[in-house]
Amino acid sequence: NGYVYHWETFGDIPLVTWLDIKDWFGFEEPAGTKSQKTHSSPRVEIPYWGKYKGDLRSLDLVTVFKKLNLGCELQDADEDKFAVECPWRGEHSDTDQAWTASDTSAVIWCAKNNYPTFKCLHAHCEERSLEQLLAYAELRGVKIDDHCSEMRVWIAGRPSGDGGTPRVVLPSLGKTDSEFANEIGDVLAPKNCWFNYGEQVVTVRVIRLGDVYECFGFYPITSVEAGTNLEQYLQTGRLKRDGAGDEVFVPHSLRREAASYLLSALQLLERLPKVTRFLDTPLPILKDNKIVYPKPGYNADLKCYINPQSPVLSEIGFDDGLRLIEELLDDFCFADDQAKTNAVAKLVSPYCRGLMGWSARMPLWVFEANRERSGKDYLCELIHIVHEGRSSSHPAFENDAELRKKITSALLAGARRMHFGNIRGHVASKALEQAITSKYWEDRILGGNQNQTFPNELEFSMSANFGTTWTADLEHRMISIELFLARENPNDRRFWHPNLHQWAKERRAEILSTLAAFVGRWDTAGRPGGSAPFASFPEWARVVGGIMEACNLGTPHQPSNHGKMAGGDETTEDMKTLYRAAHEQFGSEWASKKQLYELTEQLELFSWWDLDDRKGQTSFGRAINRFNGRHLGGIVLEAGGAKNNRRYRFSLVNNA
Numbered sequence: 001n002g003y004v005y006h007w008e009t010f011g012d013i014p015l016v017t018w019l020d021i022k023d024w025f026g027f028e029e030p031a032g033t034k035s036q037k038t039h040s041s042p043r044v045e046i047p048y049w050g051k052y053k054g055d056l057r058s059l060d061l062v063t064v065f066k067k068l069n070l071g072c073e074l075q076d077a078d079e080d081k082f083a084v085e086c087p088w089r090g091e092h093s094d095t096d097q098a099w100t101a102s103d104t105s106a107v108i109w110c111a112k113n114n115y116p117t118f119k120c121l122h123a124h125c126e127e128r129s130l131e132q133l134l135a136y137a138e139l140r141g142v143k144i145d146d147h148c149s150e151m152r153v154w155i156a157g158r159p160s161g162d163g164g165t166p167r168v169v170l171p172s173l174g175k176t177d178s179e180f181a182n183e184i185g186d187v188l189a190p191k192n193c194w195f196n197y198g199e200q201v202v203t204v205r206v207i208r209l210g211d212v213y214e215c216f217g218f219y220p221i222t223s224v225e226a227g228t229n230l231e232q233y234l235q236t237g238r239l240k241r242d243g244a245g246d247e248v249f250v251p252h253s254l255r256r257e258a259a260s261y262l263l264s265a266l267q268l269l270e271r272l273p274k275v276t277r278f279l280d281t282p283l284p285i286l287k288d289n290k291i292v293y294p295k296p297g298y299n300a301d302l303k304c305y306i307n308p309q310s311p312v313l314s315e316i317g318f319d320d321g322l323r324l325i326e327e328l329l330d331d332f333c334f335a336d337d338q339a340k341t342n343a344v345a346k347l348v349s350p351y352c353r354g355l356m357g358w359s360a361r362m363p364l365w366v367f368e369a370n371r372e373r374s375g376k377d378y379l380c381e382l383i384h385i386v387h388e389g390r391s392s393s394h395p396a397f398e399n400d401a402e403l404r405k406k407i408t409s410a411l412l413a414g415a416r417r418m419h420f421g422n423i424r425g426h427v428a429s430k431a432l433e434q435a436i437t438s439k440y441w442e443d444r445i446l447g448g449n450q451n452q453t454f455p456n457e458l459e460f461s462m463s464a465n466f467g468t469t470w471t472a473d474l475e476h477r478m479i480s481i482e483l484f485l486a487r488e489n490p491n492d493r494r495f496w497h498p499n500l501h502q503w504a505k506e507r508r509a510e511i512l513s514t515l516a517a518f519v520g521r522w523d524t525a526g527r528p529g530g531s532a533p534f535a536s537f538p539e540w541a542r543v544v545g546g547i548m549e550a551c552n553l554g555t556p557h558q559p560s561n562h563g564k565m566a567g568g569d570e571t572t573e574d575m576k577t578l579y580r581a582a583h584e585q586f587g588s589e590w591a592s593k594k595q596l597y598e599l600t601e602q603l604e605l606f607s608w609w610d611l612d613d614r615k616g617q618t619s620f621g622r623a624i625n626r627f628n629g630r631h632l633g634g635i636v637l638e639a640g641g642a643k644n645n646r647r648y649r650f651s652l653v654n655n656a
């Protein structure tokens with residue numbers, strides 16, 4: 001209709017190299033075509049090396065001399081120079097005596113990656129070189145090809161000589177992408193280096209999620225790095241005609257374009273070993289009603305990849321094990337015995353996943369403390385170090401959308417656990433509640449437009465100071481580990497092991513062996529179930545509760561008084577003022593609640609509570625009970641007396 005079309009460019013114009021074009025269209029350099037012509041033209045003679053299928057650069061000429069019963073002695077190792085007995089010595093003028101290594105008139109050089117050289121200084125041998133030497137050997141029944149570690153001529157399926165690296169011809173005209181994918185799959189499958197994880201090609205390495213978090217896990221291979229990654233296991237290349245007209249293999253890296261076809265080829269995915277989970281250590285697994293331990297590396301029957309660097313377990317005495325756990329947790333100021341029992345449960349739980357069933361969920365672990373710097377994150381990370389050998393935590397999440405993204409990328413990487421440090425305010429997260437309880441997790445993957453479902457085997461934990469609140473649904477799915485630091489200055493503390501993380505890292509084998517001993521004791525006892533049920537996590541309560549009780553380690557459960565210590569650290573400053581004033585007014589005498597109300601109103605402290613109102617009094621009462629036993633400004637608060645007649649005393653801390 002006469003409309004004029006214009007070409008317009010927008011966006012970046014991709015830069016295409018000559019190599020890319022050759023790759024895409026599968027053609028050879030004009031030079032290659034020329035040599036093919038050379039081959040078909042009878043006028044041009046085939047070079048002498050064309051008689052051998054072997055690659056003469058890999059010829060072991062020293063052995064050839066030995067086969068010929070001719071002398072050959074190393075003369076100069078730096079030059080790979082050998083003195084040799086010339087095969088045509090009979091034609092020389094001085095052949096009365098037997099050959100000795102001091103006769104250097106004939107030599108060979110066996111340079112690496114190059115043709116060997118033969119040189120005889122005698123006049124008769126002036127025209128003789130490697131060509132004549134090899135022909136001489138062949139005439140006497142020494143097959144030159146047998147002494148070449150590499151073949152010059154391409155033989156399908158034959159690996160390269162240096163360590164037997166398999167060779168795979170890249171896709172081109174006459175070789176389809178699927179054929180290539182099949183071959184790569186067949187070569188890689190037995191090597192357990194590339195895996196099929198959630199229908200994605202992955203490798204195993206340290207994964208960084210965000211700025212600070214890292215774990216050993218599954219890393220999806222990208223098309224940019226696929227080529228170089230492959231070259232650790234095989235050699236890719238193209239077939240060309242050489243000067244003798246033979247088809248030869250020329251190493252050539254897999255380029256990005258072909259790599260992206262390869263990575264999405266079903267032929268490859270089908271052949272790669274399937275993996276569904278990454279385990280940090282060989283965990284006990286209940287199989288046919290027996291407890292078995294898998295081997296490090298890939299376990300085909302379990303579809304598990306177990307960190308090959310995980311420590312090797314050994315027999316450990318039960319009491320020695322208990323002492324070790326005691327030492328591990330000794331430096332922490334647990335609020336009470338239940339808190340410590342729950343911490344041991346946190347240590348034992350990840351080890352019991354193969355006993356609970358992989359899909360069984362576990363409670364949310366909450367490390368709570370009455371104040372900053374009491375070691376709650378340090379404790380959580382310590383337990384992670386025992387299991388993973390490393391630890392890191394995610395910063396607190398801002399909202400559900402952000403949390404969902406974080407969980408999805410953790411699952412994509414095959415992460416085992418997620419810890420959120422220093423949660424504040426009020427936690428109301430549907431995503432977190434779902435992640436704690438659901439056996440499957442569904443989310444949209446970045447860059448994709450379809451939802452993907454993952455088995456959800458993540459363990460969750462978070463840390464918070466007292467005063468942080470959460471929904472009732474979350475409260476019903478957690479186990480708290482409460483720390484209570486009475487001392488005013490956290491820096492005053494003295495530790496048994498100043499670098500406890502390092503100490504634990506060095507004792508991972510013993511600590512994990514202790515956990516194995518716990519499991520062994522439970523097994524011997526007939527695998528009893530735990531006595532405290534947990535509606536949301538029945539398998540966990542049965543197995544972990546059972547193991548803990550069988551080993552007299554207590555019963556893990558949410559403390560019944562949990563949540564009573566309300567209020568936040570924002571009251572600390574006012575409390576400090578009250579401590580000082582109360583000590584000035586009452587000395588070391590006991591004061592009643594009413595006396596404290598008066599003093600508080602007089603000093604205009606805790607202005608957010610109305611102490612004339614019953615509700616305000618209750619909140620104040622809770623806050624003051626929370627500070628029971630705590631030091632502020634060199635003064636310690638003690639609460640005493642019956643519930644309806646509470647009394648308080650503010651005395652100087654005896655630092656002796």
Ligand SMILES: [Zn+2]
Nearest residue numbers: 086120122125
């Ligand atoms: Zn000679």
